[in-house]
Amino acid sequence: MSVTRTLTALTLAATAALTTTALAVAPAHAGGAPDLGIVTVDHQARLTADRVSLGGTYTCTVPDAAVASGPGTIGIELVARSGASTSGQVAVTCDGTTRSWTVTAPAGALRQGRVWVHGHLEVPDAAGNTPWNLFDATVTVVGRR
Template identity: 75%
Template sequence: MNVSRSLTTVALAATAALSVTTLAVTPASAGGAPDLGTVGVDRLASLGTDGVTVHGTYACTVPDAAGASGPGTIGVELVSRSGASTSGTVAVTCDGTTRSWTVTASAVSLRHGQAWLHGYLEVPDAAGNTPWNLFDATVIVVGSR
């Protein structure tokens, strides 16, 4: 637990020390990710015979579209305490509307209990770039195979 607290403190100290520089050099056109939208994650994931299913909601827009619509992708990776992991993606529509999303991935050796979800939302722009935003959540995997 102390190691985690030390790392958090170091990360916060590094962020504070770099914040002025970061703000000065990260406009969206210089490689910084624009705010593409928001992603919510349901805290319960279901484990079944077809794999593990994670749900949530999202709202996103294409960064430079004349009409705010376009394709996007939500990708997730679930990692359990034992180190077992799985991942999956789903195509999403980015028009500013809040919608639901569902990813079902192979469960391999994933079992019930706490897992960490690491995810991304990516939305291609008109220039062919694919900016993305990251999100993290803790979920509880319920059910059994």
């Protein structure tokens, strides 16, 4: 078999494998996750001797049209360039009203400076599913330690 035929056969096999994988995954993502709400993140997190607090605002709704309000959760993880991290969560009420949120977590090895915030808003529906909306931000940790 020539080099050209071998490369063509490999290309066709790879294309077929990618097409099959894409077709197998597509039904699992049909429709995508519902838009549950909006979360804002303050520009600063407050550091005390052993705790760090971060807040913002949120607006969310339950993904079921028949349910007017419901519980939800905002969870965050703060990660410093040094690798130090902490996480926490807070329960929220999802009824379409804009409210404030604050998560207070152990500071661990976090120090003053920039951190990345990776967060999620999750809202269970009546069927027991818990879809998530993800959010990311960069904030400055201020305060003293």
